Amino acid sequence: xxxxxxxxxxxxxxxxxxxxxxxxxxxxxxxxxxxxxxxxxxxxxxxxxxxxxxxxxxxxxxxxxxxxxxxxxxxxxxxxxxxxxxxxxxxxxxxxxxxxxxxxxxxxxxxxxxxxxxxxxxxxxxxxxxxxxxxxxxxxxxxxxxxxxxxxxxxxxxxxxxxxxxxxxxxxxxxxxxxxxxxxxxxxxxxxxxxxxxxxxxxxxxxxxxxxxxxxxxxxxxxxxxxxxxxxxxxxxxxxxxxxxxxxxxxxxxxxxxxxxxxxxxxxxxxxxxxxxxxx
Amino acid sequence: xxxxxxxxxxxxxxxxxxxxxxxxxxxxxxxxxxxxxxxxxxxxxxxxxxxxxxxxxxxxxxxxxxxxxxxxxxxxxxxxxxxxxxxxxxxxxxxxxxxxxxxxxxxxxxxxxxxxxxxxxxxxxxxxxxxxxxxxxxxxxxxxxxxxxxxxxxxxxxxxxxxxxxxxxxxxxxxxxxxxxxxxxxxxxxxxxxxxxxxxxxxxxxxxxxxxxxxxxxxxxxxxxxxxxxxxxxxxxxxxxxxxxxxxxxxxxxxxxxxxxxxxxxxxxxxxxxxxxxxxxxxxxxxxxxxxxxxxxxxxxxxxxxxxxxx
Numbered sequence: 280x281x282x283x284x285x286x287x288x289x290x291x292x293x294x295x296x297x298x299x300x301x302x303x304x305x306x307x308x309x310x311x312x313x314x315x316x317x318x319x320x321x322x323x324x325x326x327x328x329x330x331x332x333x334x335x336x337x338x339x340x341x342x343x344x345x346x347x348x349x350x351x352x353x354x355x356x357x358x359x360x361x362x363x364x365x366x367x368x369x370x371x372x373x374x375x376x377x378x379x380x381x382x383x384x385x386x387x388x389x390x391x392x393x394x395x396x397x398x399x400x401x402x403x404x405x406x407x408x409x410x411x412x413x414x415x416x417x418x419x420x421x422x423x424x425x426x427x428x429x430x431x432x433x434x435x436x437x438x439x440x441x442x443x444x445x446x447x448x449x450x451x452x453x454x455x456x457x458x459x460x461x462x463x464x465x466x467x468x469x470x471x472x473x474x475x476x477x478x479x480x481x482x483x484x485x486x487x488x489x490x491x492x493x494x495x496x497x498x499x500x501x502x503x504x505x506x507x508x509x510x511x512x513x514x515x516x517x518x519x520x521x522x523x524x525x526x527x528x529x530x531x532x533x534x535x536x537x538x539x540x541x542x543x544x545x546x547x548x549x550x551x552x553x554x555x556x557x558x559x
Numbered sequence: 560x561x562x563x564x565x566x567x568x569x570x571x572x573x574x575x576x577x578x579x580x581x582x583x584x585x586x587x588x589x590x591x592x593x594x595x596x597x598x599x600x601x602x603x604x605x606x607x608x609x610x611x612x613x614x615x616x617x618x619x620x621x622x623x624x625x626x627x628x629x630x631x632x633x634x635x636x637x638x639x640x641x642x643x644x645x646x647x648x649x650x651x652x653x654x655x656x657x658x659x660x661x662x663x664x665x666x667x668x669x670x671x672x673x674x675x676x677x678x679x680x681x682x683x684x685x686x687x688x689x690x691x692x693x694x695x696x697x698x699x700x701x702x703x704x705x706x707x708x709x710x711x712x713x714x715x716x717x718x719x720x721x722x723x724x725x726x727x728x729x730x731x732x733x734x735x736x737x738x739x740x741x742x743x744x745x746x747x748x749x750x751x752x753x754x755x756x757x758x759x760x761x762x763x764x765x766x767x768x769x770x771x772x773x774x775x776x777x778x779x780x781x782x783x784x785x786x787x788x789x790x791x792x793x794x795x796x797x798x799x800x801x802x803x804x805x806x807x808x809x810x811x812x813x814x815x816x817x818x819x820x821x822x823x824x825x826x827x828x829x830x831x832x833x834x835x836x837x838x839x840x841x842x843x844x845x846x847x848x849x850x851x852x853x854x855x856x857x858x859x860x861x862x863x864x865x866x867x868x869x870x
Contacts, residue, residue, distance in 0.1 A: 290766035297659060300651020301668070304742070307735045308675050311686050318689070366581035374575050375582060388585050390857040393789065394850065395796025397823050398592070401830065401846040405595045429585060456567040458574035486679020489798035489823070493830050513681050517799065520685055528689070535685050539678065546677040550670055 312539070319536025322529045332499045335524060342534055344501040348416065348510040349485075352495055355420035355505065356427060356484055361477055363424075364431025371432070372439035373461055385436060388429035397489035399425050404493045416502075416509035419495025423484040430483060434476025435469070441557075442468040471556045475549045482545035486538055488513035512538055592850065600844035602837055612844060618809035618825075620834075625841035627848060629809045633819035634849075636812070637726055637801065638794040641733035646787060648734070649741035654771055656742070657749040669746075676739035684803030687732045692804050695731075696723025700816060719816040727815040729805045733797060737790040744789065744864075748782025749775055781863045788860035792853045798823040822849045 330341025367384075375381025403422040408414055442465050450460040466473070488511075496508040497518060512534050519531035607615065607625065615626025652672060660668055700721030707717045752775045760770045776783070806818025807828050822845045833839040 286766050286769070290768040293768040293772075294654075294659060297651040297654040300648045301655035301660075303648055304652050304672055304675065304738060305668070308671055311678060311682070314686050314690050315682060363581045363584060366578045367585060368582075370575070370578035370582035374578060381582070384582050384585050386861055387589060389861060390854060391585060391589055393792050393796070393853065393857050394592070395798065395823060395853055397796065397798045397826050398596075398846050398850045398853075401599075401826065401843060402592045402595055404830070405599050405843070406591070425588060428588070432582070432585065456571045458571045459567075461574070482677065486681060488679075488681045489827060492827055496831070513679070513799075516681055516685065517802070520688060520803070531685065532689075535682050539682050542677055542679060543674060546674060547670070550673075554666070 312543075315532070315535050315539050318532040319534075319539075322533035323536065324533075327530065327533050331501050335522070335527075338526060340526070340530070342512070342515060342530055344498065345510045345512045345515040345534065347501060347503065348495070348498070349512040351503065351505060352416055352419045352423065352491070352509060352511055353481065353485060355417065356423035357477075357481065359420065360424035360427030360480070360484075361431055364428045364480070365435050365473060367428065367432040368435025369439060369461060369465075371436040373457075373465070385433070388432050391429040392433070395489075396422075396426055396487055397492075400490035400493050403490070408494060414494065414496035414508040416495050416505035416507065419491045419509060419511065420505070422490035422494045423487060426487065426490060427480045427484055430480040431476055434479070435473050438469040438472030438476065439465055441472065471552060475552045475556075478545050478549045478552075482542045482549070485545075486513060486542050488517055492517075593847075596843055596847040596850060600840055600847050602840035603844040606837060607841075607844075612841075613848070616809075616811060620829075620838050623835060623837050625838070625844075627822075627845055629811060630820050630822045630825050630845060631848070632811055633726075633805070634795055634821040634823070636819070637729050637733060637805070637821060638791060640726070640730035641737060641794050642787065642791060644730060644734035645738045645741060645790065649738045649745060649786075649790075650776075650783070652738065652742040653745035653749055656746045657775075658767065658771060669743075672739045672742055675735065676743075680736065680797060680799040683732055683736055683800035687728065687800060688803040691732065692723035692728050694723070695728045696721050700725075700727065704816075715813060716815050719814045721816045722818075724804055724806045724818055725814075725816045726805070726812055726819050729801055729819075732800050732804060733794050736797065736800060737794050740790045740793060741783075741786045744786035745779065745783055748779040748786075751782075752778045785860045785863040788856050788863070792856040792860070795856070796823060796849065796853055798827050802827045822846070 326339065326341045328341060328346060329343055330339060331344045332342070333340030367388075371381050371385050375384070399422050403418050403425070407418045407421060446464055446468060447460050450464045451457075455463075491511050491514050495511060495514070497514045498508045498510040500510075502509060516531045516534050516538075519527035519534075522528075603612065603625065612625070613627045613631060615624075616628040617624040617626045618629055619625070656665065656669060656672075700717075700723065704717045704721060708714045756774050756778065757770055760774045765773070801821055802824045805821065805824055807820045807824050808818040809820050809825075810817070812819045826842055826846060830839075830842055833842055
């Protein structure tokens with residue numbers, strides 16, 4: 280065999296392996312999504328959304344309590360996390376562009392994004408749950424907010440940095456003070472990007488389970504009191520999946536289906552907005 | 560007029576102070592996470608010390624003797640196995656995305672791989688427990704046992720009763736979860752390879768694979784290394800997917816088909832059940848060790864990725 284033929288064969292072989300790797304990645308995605316769809320869709324019934332949990336082993340229960348708990352916890356997490364993230368990102372992109380502290384905090388946020396979420400859970404347990412003596416919806420929201428802050432902060436910083444400096448100068452020339460330039464000019468220019476960042480941050484916390492295990496804990500009953508232990512979809516999935524009853528497993532699949540659909544929907548929406556906005 | 564200017568200046572100062580406080584909060588949160596975890600682990604630190612804790616394989620809530628060796632071992636073994644499985648696949652995906660994929664398919668395929676990262680870990684857990692683990696236990700693992708079992712030494716890795724709830728299943732699921740992270744960072748660094756370099760290699764007659772192997776990959780070394788470290792941090796801290804399929808057994812496993820425990824799984828399963836101060840404190844100690852490992856890894860990755868950007 281000539282040297283060239285040998286190299287060509289190696290080339291074809293290696294590139295086929297790369298294609299196989301890509302096919303494998305796609306295979307897992309389709310396998311997992313199809314599996315969640317197949318198991319989940321059969322159990323999406325009106326009762327799932329309208330009924331509360333039935334006593335263990337009895338038919339006819341639903342997950343209304345978990346849906347409402349999930350919404351409340353997420354709502355409060357968004358309420359705390361998003362303003363703080365946006366303001367922090369504003370500082371880093373506007374006032375703190377040059378000082379070393381700004382760059383340091385920016386790097387630190389990147390690292391914080393990767394801190395294991397269960398560690399955040401133990402932290403909130405130590406500073407919030409333990410002092411007040413019981414699990415609560417607020418504690419869960421706080422844990423999720425802490426996870427959100429660095430995500431929103433970094434996207435805000437990047438999106439604001441994309442707003443051309445000349446636009447600010449035009450506003451300065453009209454005599455506008457810096458805070459007005461930021462509030463009325465910069466935020467408007469970066470609005471779509473920041474909004475997308477918020478969508479992706481919500482997608483990120485919607486599937487979080489570990490930080491809720493010892494903060495909001497769980498509850499088999501419907502509650503709207505954020506100061507009580509509060510059920511969430513994800514912790515309920517964990518509890519039901521590990522439980523012994525078939526109808527628990529069915530509801531866990533149905534809840535998984537809803538959550539997956541919600542998160543993938545948000546993620547895809549975010550990508551579409553980014554592509555549409557920053558294509559040019 | 561003067562008073563308006565004065566008022567605007569005050570508001571300006573106020574706004575910059577507010578935004579500064581919000582940014583500073585990140586630093587404050589990180590410092591308080593370390594501080595509070597350290598404070599909560601103090602009882603365990605005083606009782607077991609550092610080297611005593613990480614080298615002890617004991618985990619006995621009844622006699623109140625705790626050590627981190629079994630969970631650290633489980634964490635490291637599953638993480639390293641997951642990396643070993645994920646790195647070649649991710650590099651293949653990155654090569655496919657940058658060099659082979661037809662242009663119109665690129666955004667679709669790229670998004671598909673990123674969706675793999677968006678699926679929450681609890682879904683990986685559900686799928687792992689109800690679909691993947693039974694498949695592994697029934698078909699894949701007995702097959703592997705038939706092939707490798709008779710070989711001396713290696714056979715030990717495939718001994719035991721294959722149930723599917725074990726280190727191998729966990730590592731495969733972890734590898735699927737971290738693949739998109741490595742692939743997307745590596746793709747971006749591959750794209751940074753100067754076209755002139757690639758073309759000069761093509762010009763002297765290199766095949767496409769030789770260009771990838773001898774030009775693109777060496778040029779992207781820092782990025783590949785950084786992405787692997789980030790993925791490692793991710794795998795170390797992964798909780799829910801692992802909690803479903805690893806079995807939470809505090810023992811040093813010698814077979815891929817053994818159940819094991821990681822730091823995260825111990826925390827998830829035992830934290831709310833810890834009935835003594837020392838037990839809870841030991842769990843906080845585990846969390847602190849995990850946090851420290853994770854932080855260190857990410858800091859290393861950041862320096863590597865930053866160096867790449869500067870060039």
